[in-house]
Amino acid sequence: MSESPSPAYLHGFSPVEQARLMKQARLAESTLFSRVDxxxxxxxxxxxxxxxxxxxxLLRRFPDIHVTCxxxxxxxxxxxxxxLAQMPWYRDRYELHQADATNLPFEPRSxxxxxxxWVLEHVPSPQRVLNEVRRVLAPGSPVYVTEVMNSSFLLHPYSPNVWRYWMAFNDFQYDNGGDPFVGAKLGNLLLAGGYQDVRTEIKTFHFDNREPGRRKTMIAFWEELLLSASDQLLDAGRVTPDVVEGMRREMNDVQNDPNAVFFYAFVQASATVY
Ligand SMILES: C[S@@+](CC[C@H](N)C(=O)[O-])C[C@H]1O[C@@H](n2cnc3c(N)ncnc32)[C@H](O)[C@@H]1O
Incomplete structure (x- = not known):
């Protein structure tokens, strides 16, 4: 397992991936932010x-905050x-820093x-990140950590190439020092990091015939998420072109299936620093 602070990043940094992150945030916003305060x-x-x-x-929902990224x-x-420059009205409310989350360039209580x-899943030591975050927070600070729990994914009808691809996707992330199951561990990590009032909430995307439009959008988005790793998985010999092709075909079939089910759960933890 890599000890470097940035293991092979599964999704890459292409413009397609960067656009995917924008779409992902908006798609998840109502679920992800329902309790963030x-x-x-x-x-x-x-x-x-x-x-x-x-x-x-964050800037839109909380007009009084300044965000240091x-x-x-x-x-x-x-x-x-x-x-962010496309929204000039936010100009004075954020700043951007290049830094490793395990070595933040800020004073205590900043x-x-x-x-x-979606960041702890990509670091070799989530504990070190949470310890470092706590160091720079003032007493009374609330913290929200949202993370993947990839074993929760389910697609109906059964799609064998999607599962093969998904196992390879998770194995690759795990073997490169990330953790696709870190969501379930957030409570322990926060406690070990000295955080208090630790709470976890399981959030779900569960789409079936009740919301066919949102189901279709989510399945199409999920295919993009899977494809964001295809070059890396192919280069590493983790999947064959046949599996990628089969996965795409099955995702398309499920998207058009009148009885499809999409299920995915993730974990959001909140805590306070004292
Ligand atoms: C999946 S993206 C999530 C981005 C954003 N939080 C969102 O939800 O759209 C994960 C980000 O974490 C960054 N990252 C990975 N390891 C990091 C580290 N050790 N320190 C700081 N950032 C890191 C990556 O460069 C990437 O931009």
């Missing part, structure tokens, strides 16, 4: 801010700069809230 906070630290997709949502990758920061979303 930064009332009283002013200086929010966003770790692993990517292309600024969640930053835009940290990401390791300069291409992501460049895209974030471009994306912030009074933190937001982490």
């Amino acid at each position: 930064y009332t009283g906070a002013r200086r929010v630290l966003e770790v692993g801010s990517g292309v600024g997709a969640q930053t835009e949502i 940290v990401d390791l990758n300069p291409l992501q920061l460049e895209a974030a700069r471009r994306n 912030f009074d809230a933190a937001f982490l979303c």
Whole structure:
């Protein structure tokens, strides 16, 4: 398992992937933000801010906050700069820093809230990140951490190539020092990091015949998510072109199936620093 702070990044940093992150944030917004509350906070630290997709949502939903974004990758920061510049009314309310989440360039108590979303799954030591985040937070700071729980994924009708691909996707991430199952571990990680008031909530995307439109949108998005790793998985010999082709065909079939079911659960933890 790699000890480097940035293991092979499964999704890559292409413009297609950067657009996917924007779409993903909006698709998940109502589910992901339903309980996020930064009332009283002013200086929010966003770790692993990517292309600024969640930053835009944070700035829009919480008009009193200033967001300090940290990401390791300069291409992501460049895209974030471009994306956020399209909303000039936010100009003075955010700043972007290139830094490793395990070694933040900030003094203790620099912030009074933190937001982490889909980043701990990509780091070799989520504990080190959470310890470091706690170091730079002032007492009373709320923290929200949202993470994947990839064993929860289910698609109906049964789609064998999708499962083969999904296993390879998760194995690859795990073998490269990430953790596609980190969601279930957030409670332990936060407790071990000295956080208090630790709570976890299981959030679900469960789409069936009750919401055919949203189901279709989600399945199409999910195919993009899977494809974001296809070059890496093919290069690493983790999947064959046949499996990729089969996965695409099955995703298309499920998307058009009148009785399809899409299910995925993820975990959002909240905690306070004292
Ligand atoms: C899947 S993206 C999520 C971006 C954003 N939070 C969102 O929800 O759209 C994960 C981001 O974490 C960043 N990242 C990975 N390891 C990191 C580290 N050690 N320190 C800071 N950022 C890191 C990656 O560069 C990438 O932009």
